[in-house]
Amino acid sequence: MQVGNARYISATDLPDSLPVFPLTGALLLPAGQLPLNIFEPRYLEMFDHALRGNRLIGMIQPSLVEPLELEPGLPALSKMGCIGRITSYAETGDGRYILSLSGICRFRFLEEVKTSLPFRQAKISPFIADLNSAQEEDSVDREKLLATFRSYLEANKLEADWESVQRASNLTLVNSLSMMSPFGPAEKQALLEAPDLRARADTLIAITEIHLARGFGDPDTVLQ
Template identity: 55%
Template structure:
């Protein structure tokens, strides 16, 4: 989903952003994430974001943190997304879309008076996130598509191959990473990959491990 605002430099990004902890969620630059917002604190976050800079930091709770904790510890790296779609449902929920802008490292979590959490992000490591298509010529597209075909076949799933073949490498890698069914640690590894080539390699490696594990389980069940 296109954004009306294009960020060209890191200093155009806000110095403080709300953070939305969401386990096993992955937002990447220029990726799109639809979200169903219903908790009062996050409804307030969306309303404040609409009135302000419209950026929200999607970040995972630390995998070791208590899932039931009110304020679980956070991982150090998340992705700031711009609120690019918003709809009211009539029953008190908001349906939104976040479009990824740039990753960030949590420099400091603030003592906030808002019901939602806020942080001071450092974007310095991720300046290239603002450059569309950066590094996509280095991606081993054939390996990625081969692994995708194996995964779909193993799970008896269909795909829009015409759309996949037309997709640029950046859009393909990031969409597959965001849609992948992997757990919090794998999603975090995909987020923290230093470049698009490394992200594609991690995605292929993790998928191949899952396929091998599934084949091993199937063999065991037949014995």
């Protein structure tokens, strides 16, 4: 997989530890693009640190099953996140970064790394199979996925750029729709933890159908 000017082909291309950014409700997936607005001092320092190095950050949600804090202000982390590479950034002039993370592969959170730095770091085990997830594209039921997406748009009186949708690969389509979906943290984590691309597509279809059946068509609910 090529992300920006870097190529990630095998385990040797990825670190076994990296800074992690806990953010509830945020979902990054391989080949996806996650925009971020960074303003907290500790996270500004984290991104400065990453920019001086390999530009890699681990996006992860606080644990949804272990709400206990390890220390004040340090919630337990979920067991899985996604490695992202900073592929674009801009300084705003008022102390913020506007940047984009490009998803590389998911990782298993192993343990926290003790550090004197103000941000958190973790030992990880990358999902190397994600580097070749394009090989799974033919397993996706694209027709059903698009039909469900169309139903969601109609229920919420939204429109889409169908020309761009039709051009998108199955990998881009599944992961982008999963990331843009307006679902809650638990559902986002389920999409992240789906074992493969087909399972993620099936999970996205199932979640969307459940919400539509419950009258999810809320005009104030839009794709992010």
